[in-house]
Structure formats: structure tokens, C-alpha cells
Amino acid sequence: MTESQSPEEGVGSIKGKRSEQAEQARPGTVVGMIRGYTSKKRPREQAEQWSDNEISFPSTPGCQLVNSPIILEALIEGFLVRRIYVDGGSSSEVMYEHCFRNLRAETKAKLKESRTPLVGFYGEVSYPIGTINLNVTMGESKRLRTIPMEFTVVKSHSRYNVILGQTSLRSLGVIASTIHSMIKCPTANRIAIVTT
Known part of the structure; x- marks a missing residue:
């Protein structure tokens, strides 16, 4: 009109x-x-200009390059969780049941039912136990970022506790480098470096 x-x-x-x-x-x-x-600009965009800090990685001689998965640790709802696999190809954040069982009872009570199936690499379909929103803190020393993440809780055997996928990496502003075996993410107090 x-x-x-x-x-x-x-x-x-x-x-x-x-x-x-x-x-x-x-x-x-x-x-x-x-x-x-x-x-x-929205106030959030103005307040987070620090998130535009440039992230770079040093050049590394070929003999020092690594070829292993990026496995980190982070605080999830106040618990230090180890063996977090960084998977930039995953479209969702996954928490395995053996990790979920170790959370506090009041935290586990926030689990919501989910009917959305997960399809694995070989086409196998599994149905999650549910989804849950949890605060995740990542970084180093005084350079930390905390954001809420929605995890899909699955009942499956895995050597990992959690898989961080594209959504969380984008929300954190994480840049992962497998050849350096580390991630970097912007924080209000400069760039945080997290190594495996």
C-alpha cells in the first residue's frame, strides 16, 4: 500500500x-x-564491538602440523566437562546420556521431549531422549564467553561427552584450526585460545 x-x-x-x-x-x-x-544499530551490536577483533593463527612448519580431532573441555552449568568434540560439520549440539546423568537433578528436570530424529553418518536413525538448554562457558583464564546452548540428549555409546556443532561455534564466534589443534574465540578481554 x-x-x-x-x-x-x-x-x-x-x-x-x-x-x-x-x-x-x-x-x-x-x-x-x-x-x-x-x-x-541495535544496542547488542554496539555493545559487542569487541567480537569483531581479528582472529589469526601463526604459520606452522609442515613438520609441526597435527592431524587430530579438536577435543576440549568447558564449563557446562558449572560442571567441568572434558572430552568435548568440536565438529564443524554437525548441525546440532549433542550431549550423550552418560554425561547428562551427571548433571544436577534440578538441571536434568529442564529436559524437554523431542520427536526430531537424528540421522547418523551411515544413515542410521535414532530418536533423542530430549533437548535441554544449558549455559556453556568456554575460554581461558580471564578470557571467557558464556552462552546458552540447546543440546540434543542421545542414548548412544561414545568416547565423547558432548559434540559442539555449527550453531554453537557460530554463536561463540569460534574459529577452529585442526592443523593447530586449537580454537580461538573473541571475548570482552581479547581473543581466547583453547588448545586440546
Whole structure:
């Protein structure tokens, strides 16, 4: 709807099939046009300018390059959790049942039912126990980041406790380097380096 049109013209000029749909819609639920407005940066964007700090890795001689998975530790709801596998190819964050069982009872009570199946590398399908939102703190010394993450809790055997996937890595601003066997992420107090 342009400024010169009345509200009736913006909605009422719909012809044929569209006008039938418009008549069936409840009054006030049809939108003729949505206008976008540019605005100032949101406060969150201004407050987190430190997250734009450049992340780089040193050059490494070929003889010192490693080829092993990145396995870290982090605080999850106040518990130090070891054997966290960083998997930039995973589309979800996974917590295995053996890790979940060690959380506090009040934390475990936050588990929500989930019917979304997980498909493994070989096409095997498994159904999770549920999903749970937990605070995860990662970093080093005074350079820490804490964010909430939604974990899918699965009943499966694994040498790992947790898998961190694309969503959490993006939320943390993590850059992973397998050849350096480390991750780096921005914090309010410069770049944190976490090694395996």
C-alpha cells in the first residue's frame, strides 16, 4: 500500500483467487505491503564491538602440523566437562546420556521431549531422549564467553561427552584450526585460545 492509497485500496484491489482468500481472512489480518525501515544499530551490536577483533593463527612448519580431532573441555552449568568434540560439520549440539546423568537433578528436570530424529553418518536413525538448554562457558583464564546452548540428549555409546556443532561455534564466534589443534574465540578481554 503506497501513501496515496487508502487501506481499502491496498487490500481491496486483489483480484480473482486472491480476493476470495482476502474475503475469507479475518478483518485486519491481510497485509497489502510491508515497508522496511533502516534504523540505528541495535544496542547488542554496539555493545559487542569487541567480537569483531581479528582472529589469526601463526604459520606452522609442515613438520609441526597435527592431524587430530579438536577435543576440549568447558564449563557446562558449572560442571567441568572434558572430552568435548568440536565438529564443524554437525548441525546440532549433542550431549550423550552418560554425561547428562551427571548433571544436577534440578538441571536434568529442564529436559524437554523431542520427536526430531537424528540421522547418523551411515544413515542410521535414532530418536533423542530430549533437548535441554544449558549455559556453556568456554575460554581461558580471564578470557571467557558464556552462552546458552540447546543440546540434543542421545542414548548412544561414545568416547565423547558432548559434540559442539555449527550453531554453537557460530554463536561463540569460534574459529577452529585442526592443523593447530586449537580454537580461538573473541571475548570482552581479547581473543581466547583453547588448545586440546
